[in-house]
Amino acid sequence: MWGFQAEGAAPLVSGVPVPDPHTIATAIKIGNPASWHGAIRARDESGGLIDSVTDDEIRAAHAFLASREGVFVEPASAASIAGLFKKKREGKLERGQTIVCVLTGNGLKDPEFALASGFRVDTLPAESDVLLRALNL
Numbered sequence: 001m002w003g004f005q006a007e008g009a010a011p012l013v014s015g016v017p018v019p020d021p022h023t024i025a026t027a028i029k030i031g032n033p034a035s036w037h038g039a040i041r042a043r044d045e046s047g048g049l050i051d052s053v054t055d056d057e058i059r060a061a062h063a064f065l066a067s068r069e070g071v072f073v074e075p076a077s078a079a080s081i082a083g084l085f086k087k088k089r090e091g092k093l094e095r096g097q098t099i100v101c102v103l104t105g106n107g108l109k110d111p112e113f114a115l116a117s118g119f120r121v122d123t124l125p126a127e128s129d130v131l132l133r134a135l136n137l
Contacts, residue, residue: 001048003043004052006024006029007052007053009028012040012050017032023055024059024113025058025074027074028079051087058078059078061082061085062113062114072114073107074106076105080101080102084099
């Protein structure tokens with residue numbers, strides 16, 4: 001099992017609490033998690049790892065999910081994808097592996113992040129024909 005924390009809030013990576021955590025991923029901006037020991041145990045029992053990803057890596061993963069997969073997540077959920085991309089760059093993944101990334105947080109938990117990221121938002125009337133035209137259906 002692999003876990004990824006935001007670089008500015010990564011106590012499990014550093015091994016010490018982070019007194020003033022900072023990251024764009026507010027849902028994982030935790031300097032001293034209550035589940036610390038359980039997370040370490042899960043890592044150790046599975047032979048996994050816990051690593052960190054930067055806010056820029058989280059932004060890139062968020063944009064990838066939205067633009068390439070059509071999945072709207074909050075920044076914290078994009079951290080697992082950011083971690084996957086990081087491990088791919090480091091050569092830690094093998095072709096043909098089955099990988100599951102858990103994306104628990106819908107983008108509506110932090111819509112301000114998406115708006116500040118430059119995503120275009122179109123407001124449409126609640127009419128099926130208008131929606132169908134917008135979707136080219």
